[in-house]
Amino acid sequence: xxxxxxxxxxxxxxxxxxxxxxxxxxxxxxxxxxxxxxxxxxxxxxxxxxxxxxxxxxxxxxxxxxxxxxxxxxxxxxxxxxxxxxxxxxxxxxxxxxxxxxxxxxxxxxxxxxxxxxxxxxxxxxxxxxxxxxxxxxxxxxxxxxxxxxxxxxxxxxxxxxxxxxxxxxxxxxxxxxxxxxxxxxxxxxxxxxxxxxxxxxxxxxxxxx
Amino acid sequence: xxxxxxxxxxxxxxxxxxxxxxxxxxxxxxxxxxxxxxxxxxxxxxxxxxxxxxxxxxxxxxxxxxxxxxxxxxxxxxxxxxxxxxxxxxxxxxxxxxxxxxxxxxxxxxxxxxxxxxxxxxxxxxxxxxxxxxxxxxxxxxxxxxxxxxxxxxxxxxxxxxxxxxxxxxxxxxxxxxxxxxxxxxxxxxxxxxxxxxxxxxxxxxxxxxxxxxxxxxxxxxxxxxxxxxxxxxxxxxxxxxxxxxxxxxxxxxxxxxxxxxxxxxx
Numbered sequence: 364x365x366x367x368x369x370x371x372x373x374x375x376x377x378x379x380x381x382x383x384x385x386x387x388x389x390x391x392x393x394x395x396x397x398x399x400x401x402x403x404x405x406x407x408x409x410x411x412x413x414x415x416x417x418x419x420x421x422x423x424x425x426x427x428x429x430x431x432x433x434x435x436x437x438x439x440x441x442x443x444x445x446x447x448x449x450x451x452x453x454x455x456x457x458x459x460x461x462x463x464x465x466x467x468x469x470x471x472x473x474x475x476x477x478x479x480x481x482x483x484x485x486x487x488x489x490x491x492x493x494x495x496x497x498x499x500x501x502x503x504x505x506x507x508x509x510x511x512x513x514x515x516x517x518x519x520x521x522x523x524x525x526x527x528x529x530x531x532x533x534x535x536x537x538x539x540x541x542x543x544x545x546x547x548x549x550x551x552x553x554x555x556x557x558x559x560x561x562x563x564x565x566x567x568x569x570x571x572x573x
Numbered sequence: 574x575x576x577x578x579x580x581x582x583x584x585x586x587x588x589x590x591x592x593x594x595x596x597x598x599x600x601x602x603x604x605x606x607x608x609x610x611x612x613x614x615x616x617x618x619x620x621x622x623x624x625x626x627x628x629x630x631x632x633x634x635x636x637x638x639x640x641x642x643x644x645x646x647x648x649x650x651x652x653x654x655x656x657x658x659x660x661x662x663x664x665x666x667x668x669x670x671x672x673x674x675x676x677x678x679x680x681x682x683x684x685x686x687x688x689x690x691x692x693x694x695x696x697x698x699x700x701x702x703x704x705x706x707x708x709x710x711x712x713x714x715x716x717x718x719x720x721x722x723x724x725x726x727x728x729x730x731x732x733x734x735x736x737x738x739x740x741x742x743x744x745x746x747x748x749x750x751x752x753x754x755x756x757x758x759x760x761x762x763x764x765x766x767x768x769x770x771x772x773x774x775x776x777x778x779x780x781x782x783x784x785x786x787x788x789x790x791x792x793x794x795x796x797x798x799x800x801x802x803x804x805x806x807x808x809x810x811x812x813x814x815x816x817x818x819x820x821x822x823x824x825x826x827x828x829x830x831x832x833x834x835x836x837x838x839x840x
Contacts, residue, residue: 377825421824421828423825
């Protein structure tokens with residue numbers, strides 16, 4: 364097995380204790396950092412997402428895979444050039460005002476990061492203004508992702524989406540998600556996209572950003 | 574959970590037959606299967622007359638050690654036999670068991686003091702099986718004095734509070750759980766063990782009592798058990814209980830055991 368394959372396998376199976384050593388070894392062998400990221404880790408997370416969609420793996424397995432990748436990326440970060448072309452751009456994510464649930468949002472953030480985005484996670488119970496000013500300070504934002512987990516906070520998502528639209532800021536796509544969200548509701552709030560799970564959210568973000 | 578595989582025990586009729594017939598393949602197979610199922614120790618009990626016991630144990634140890642590196646749990650009522658059996662094991666395992674009866678502790682503890690051997694200790698003494706939790710804790714106190722005297726650290730001891738049949742009891746396992754909780758409170762690194770099989774004696778559908786017991790005892794701090802690791806239903810419950818007790822980060826042990834087919838519909 365090549366070092367790249369070993370890295371991919373470590374990410375897929377969530378071997379977070381091994382990943383740092385493997386990435387360091389790969390760098391030592393002279394393998395390009397970008398190649399390690401793309402062909403080793405991002406590809407592996409793609410597989411993980413696919414398996415999750417097919418219900419072949421469980422949520423914790425996706426979490427440990429993403430965690431493993433994060434650890435590997437830490438080793439790569441200093442080696443990756445600033446203008447790294449593999450990064451898909453920035454994604455701003457947060458749970459809308461009034462909603463404190465973050466498991467789904469965290470999972471989406473991890474998957475989107477694993478897909479090659481730089482994720483700015485605003486956390487939970489995020490005020491509308493905070494979303495707008497985050498987009499303002501990060502003009503290279505490609506995706507804004509809103510989450511809510513309660514039917515009672517759906518109006519809050521509606522307001523946030525409307526405020527972002529009304530701000531006149533552009534250059535990014537808006538995606539929404541969360542347990543009570545439907546395709547229909549996503550259209551109502553004027554989102555550019557909607558998915559039902561974290562893995563497809565990452566695929567969608569990637570598609571919208573390119 | 575520390576799983577002590579119970580299947581190689583001459584008091585089980587099919588195993589008694591295998592021992593009598595020198596059915597080596599059967600014994601090797603059971604050792605291997607228990608190791609593959611995640612046993613931390615493989616209990617070996619000859620259950621033959623004492624004159625033949627040591628030879629039988631040696632023969633059984635060799636069979637087990639020819640197929641797995643999982644350490645052996647030497648199961649004998651005689652401390653003297655245990656003492657002679659220790660050098661026959663390739664690696665440190667578990668003594669099953671000593672109690673405060675007679676000179677058992679004084680025979681075994683000094684022998685294993687300087688080693689990595691672990692030891693199951695029953696909370697009975699020359700007065701028999703203590704009736705109350707307070708009495709068992711008194712025996713435990715005396716036992717720990719011995720452990721200190723021979724410099725055995727608590728994390729090498731598996732305390733068995735003695736599980737009696739439940740059908741004649743009026744307060745269920747309260748005595749057992751109280752003993753377990755108090756032992757664990759005094760020595761957080763000590764192990765608590767127990768065999769489930771006694772508890773269901775004389776009741777129909779014993780498996781339900783055994784399984785309910787394991788879960789309740791785990792809740793009281795039991796982290797070691799003498800069980801059949803090939804019993805997939807029991808294994809599923811143990812992994813599930815560990816996850817529910819917050820002893821399994823992200824339920825990965827549970828998922829991993831499922832993936833390995835240790836329970837569920839798998840292999």
